[in-house]
Amino acid sequence: MCQNDTSRPLGEGDPLVSLAPTLPAWLANAVIYQIYPQSFADADGDGIGDLPGVMDHLDHLQWLGVDTLWFSPLFTSPFADAGYDVADYLTVAPRYGTNAHLIALIEAARSRGLRVMLDLVPGHTSDQHPWFQSSLQDPCDDRYVWAHSPTAPGPDWVASTGPRPGYYLPNFYPVQPALNFGYARMDPAEPWRQPVDAPGPRANRAALREIMAYWFDRGVAGFRVDMAFSLVKDDPDRAATAALWGEMRAWLDREYPDRALLSEWGDPKVSVPAGIHADFFLHFVGRPLRSLWGNAQGSHSDAWGTQPCYFAPEGEGSMQEFLHAWQEADAAIAGSGYVALPTANHDFSRLVCGTRTREMVAPAFAFQLTWPALPVIYYGDEIGMRYLPGLPTKEGSQLGSEARQGSRTPMQWDSTANAGFSTAHADDLYLPIDPDPERPTVAAQRDDPTSLLHHVRTLIALRAEYPALGTGAAVTVLNADYPLVYTRGETHLVVVNPCAADTQFTLPEGKLGRARALVTHGVSVADGITLQAAPFSYGIFEFSPASHSG
Incomplete structure (x- = not known):
């Protein structure tokens, strides 16, 4: 018979005490760039991206202006689920390189003002672990x-x-056995359930700290935490899971106060007060993100029906769902962390998808990079790479009806073979390159000052130059229809029109005094108060209130 230790409350005896939560100062101004490592850049010619390939492009990422690189899982894995089935949390997968490569990359990134975040998969391992x-x-x-x-x-x-x-019990695929963090509720009919204070859950919590500390000590700035809400089972209000992350946050605040946790939870009003530094709005938790750019024409076309989104040429969407969720989250967070807003991710369609073409997505970046959230740019979105439908499954990418592989295709660097991603034969690539002869590339867009890439770079630079466009200043929505109009603090006005129709909005009398355009793309001001917005346009203005305009 197995003997269990005497139960004790969650965290008792563990390193918990923190007098006051802290926020890493750098996080407030972060612009995060997600790298899907197998698809970013291949330096050794085997058809799969690797860390030396990323190293080769650090100068470009510095030029773009992002300051934090988040890598999807890099750890040793049999890759039944593209690396989300970890077999060793402390060793880089050989396909990507070695631990020495990662440490060298962290140092090279730091010398360019870039931080590196890794992906932590805490809820399950590979069955090979x-x-x-x-x-x-x-x-x-x-x-x-x-x-x-x-x-x-x-x-x-x-x-x-x-x-x-x-x-x-697996979490997703049978090869992903769920780690035991306990059950929030006991059930006599299910005697295998253990409380969160049982030895196994305690050991697993300790292991998470050990894994994070190992990489923090090697220069990692933080972790994006996979499925952070799912650790404690049968936890309907997530209270026990929140307590777990509160324990982790207390440890971080004491031992690594400048490191950050970015969670895949999808409910910032719950996760951030629990102790996570920042949490995404996500496609699989309600409609806040999907109401922005989930046009149901890509990865989840069979699951989402035909509900419109705001950033679509048809102009049939609404900002109300997003704004309601934002207000709820902002009130609950109360300055203790941030909401993260992604353009896309490895599980969710790219901005360029279906009827939304590359020429239409600059307004989405204008919104993302001037809203008081943490912006997260998915690799390739900054040049308008498109979601590719109809690809074969790869390493578990087809999850039920979700065709995630269409958002995981190789980065398009230039006009050479395989778009500069790899010297391998095309048949050996991780996934096919976009076959469109007009596909966008970094090289072509860097040479074109009117390209999407230059729009994104300009917007990132504006966010860095004007703090009112970042996470700290208040946001006031003046018009939630088309065009979207809002102010940041008392100094900046943003106008975004993502639809195919000309739109206009008359500002409230006296709202603007002296105003100057910081950047405009199809937006003009008539008579000082009427905003004219062409299709797929945006404008950012700096102003002083009329009462102080002299």
């Missing part, structure tokens, strides 16, 4: 969620593949 291989041998090992019953307790469970009898 030594922890799970040990658990298959030992019926008393409780690092994973096991049911010791002769029949499977439900269709989501997987029969043991080793000497240990019973069944284990």
Whole structure:
């Protein structure tokens, strides 16, 4: 019979005490760039991106103006789920290079003013991880969620593949056994449930700290935390999961106060007060993000129906869902962290998708880079790479009806073979290059001052130059229809028209005094108060209130 330690409250005896939460000063001004490593740049010619390939393009990323690089998982993995099935949290996967390559990249990035964040997958491992291989041998090992019953307790469970009898709980694919962080509620009908203070959950919490500390000590600035809301099972209000992350935040504040956690939770009003520094609005949690640019024409076309989004040429969307969610989150966060706003990600369609073409997406960047959220740019979106439908699945990218591979294609650098991504034969590439002969490339757009890339670079520079366009200043929406019009603080006005129609808005009398355009793309001001916005336009103005205009 397996013997368990005496239960104790979550965190008791663990390093918890923090007199006051702290926020890393750098995070307020961060512009984050997500790198999907297998698709970014291939230096060794095997068709798969790697760390030396990223190193070759650090100067470009510095030129673009981003200051934080977030890498999707780099760790050793059998890649059944593109690296989200980790077999060793402390070792870089050989396909990407070595730990020495990563440390050299961190140093090279730092010399250019760039920070590096990694991806932490805390909820499950690969079934090849030594922890799970040990658990298959030992019926008393409780690092994973096991049911010791002769029949499977439900269709989501997987029969043991080793000497240990019973069944284990996976998080997604069968090869991703769920780590045991306990259950928030006990159930006599399910005796395998353990409380959050059982030895296995305590050991796993300690392991998370050890993993993070290992990489923090090597210069990593923070982690994006995969599925952060899902650790404690049967936790309907997420209170037990929030307590877990509160424990982690207390440890960070004491030991690594300049490091940050960016979570895949999707509910900032819950996750940030719990202790996460920043949380995304995400496509799979309600409609706040989807109401902006989820046009249901890409990765989730079979799941989302035909609900319109605001940033679409048809002009049938609404900002109300986003604004409501924003106000709720902003009130709950109360300055204790940030909402992160991505252009796309490895699970969600790119901005250029379906009826929304490359010529239409500059207004989306104008909004993202002037709204008081943390902007996260998915690699390639800054040049208008498109979501590619109809690709074959790759390393678990087809998840049910979700065709995620269309957002994971190789970065398009130049006009050479394979768009400069790799010298490998085209058949050996991780995923196919966009076959469109008019596909955008970094090289072509750097040479074209009117390109999307230059729009994005200019907007990033404006955000850095004018603090009122960042996370700190108040935002006041003057018009939530088309065009979207809002002020930042008492000094800046932003106008965004993402639809195919000419639009206009008359400012309230006296709202603007002396005004000057910082950047305009199809937006003009008539008579000092009437904004004229051409299709797919934006404008950013600096102003002084009329009462002070002299």
